[in-house]
Amino acid sequence: MARKILLVDDEAGFTELLKMNLERAGGYEVRIENDSTKALAAVRSFMPDAILLDVVMPGMDGGDVQAQLQANPLLARIPIVMLTALVDSTELSEGAVAQAGSQMVLPKPVNLPLLLRVLDDILPAETAA
Amino acid sequence: MEKHSIVESVLDNLPVAVFAKDATDSFRFVLWNKKQEEVTTLRAGKAIGKNDYDLFSQESADYFRSVDKAVIQRGSLMKVPEEIIETKNGREVHLRTVKIPVHDEETGRLLVVGISEDITEQVKSREQLERLNRHLVQANEELQRTQLQLIQAEKLESIGRLAAGVAHEVKNPLALLLLGVDYLSQGIDPGDPNVATILTQMRDAVDRADRIVRGLVDFSSQRALTREATQLDRVVDEVLLLVKHELTRSNVKVSVRIEKDLPIVFLDMSKFEQVLINLIINAVHAMSGAESKQLKIRARAETLEGVVRNEGARTRELFRSGDRVVVLEILDNGTGIAPADAGRLFDPFFTTKPTGLGTGLGLSVARRIVELHGGLLILENRGKEPGAVARLLLPTKIETGKVRTVAQPGKIDEPSKKVDTKTKKLAP
Structure with a gap:
């Protein structure tokens, strides 16, 4: 069974190419949500195995989305990987990343092999079900 | 003779120097009043019966003689706006002289009568005024x-504030490019429909990064004020690109409404962008506590009628009723301007922001830049709605070169002649 990944990022081009890369790597079913205010609904309907979440987004930022997920016991267990183009680490902490207890923060541009390794680490293997 | 002594007495008490030369007798002096003695430091007894060549230097005498001959020839009054006589004791006396041809019917002699006013003090005041004016011009240039240095310093500060955001905006296209490279480097299958999409996306990403970087470089440029015919919407687009990150990060919704076919304005893009960035960042800070942050940018053309409220005097200095202006407004829904701060907003170093968030130079520099554009910057509360508005009034005509007013010498009907009247030929 393919592992389900939800991509939440307002950069449509970026999500489209990341989706292509993950699908080509194999074993992933990827859904894109470019509007962060709809992220919670997307999580509920898709129930992903992991969420790749951008930090700086209009409407709701990554920290807000994560806080909402944490508040819901059913959704809180879904691992989140934060993706960010922020250069200033102080800005990152303002994004409430630390408090929300995200498991991993990866900088943009994303190192794809590293991302695939991270996903392998945090997700149960495809075969192990 | 009674009549003669009255005339002499009158002449000697006149506050002007009076002399007469006999044109029919080698232009010898026949009249030399008290004031003329004072001005030339030559007693009448020494001068009467002598001519200019006996009393003054060759060059000066030549000049006096040429004017005298012209007076006789023209048969009418001539004005010499300024001439200089150097007296025996080395003092320079500036004179304004009128020369009149007089025909003495009794003796049949043709006289050149001169009346000279001592304008030395006026000339000195004028020279002093010119000196002061030069100093003033220099000080003004300084x-x-x-x-301009202050404007640049403030700009560098905004660049510092924007740098992280701009880097963020550049990193996003870079992220996309890397994903494209990752995908394509695994081999290109000719039948893969993704390839075309990826290449298009990659090209767009390069364009986007290029635009942002170019925007920042243009903004950073240090030049003297150079105004060019500019479409206002272009400036607004460029600025929004540079502050996009700040707006997104602070969760500010932006709406832009710029009237179609807005008249061209004459802007120094880089400096004007500095003003807009400053006003937008201020607005974002003012909205930090607001629930739903809304920034509105509006631009329209207006014909001024009467004066704009609150800024009557300043507006009257810059604009006239009937002037066509472009009005640009940046509206926020933040805390607004506290009455106590209203009078100090444009004071240098005045800031309501916590230490480290602003130097307090932004608005004073912004206003100066707008004034250098012949425009006006007004900050006020929105009134009915919460928040403040920054309103910019920009002329749609570039002012024609203003005439610099300098102290001008009085009206002259002949070119001024300065005469170096040496007194070495004093001896008869």
């Missing part, structure tokens, strides 16, 4: 240079 001030303008300093202002």
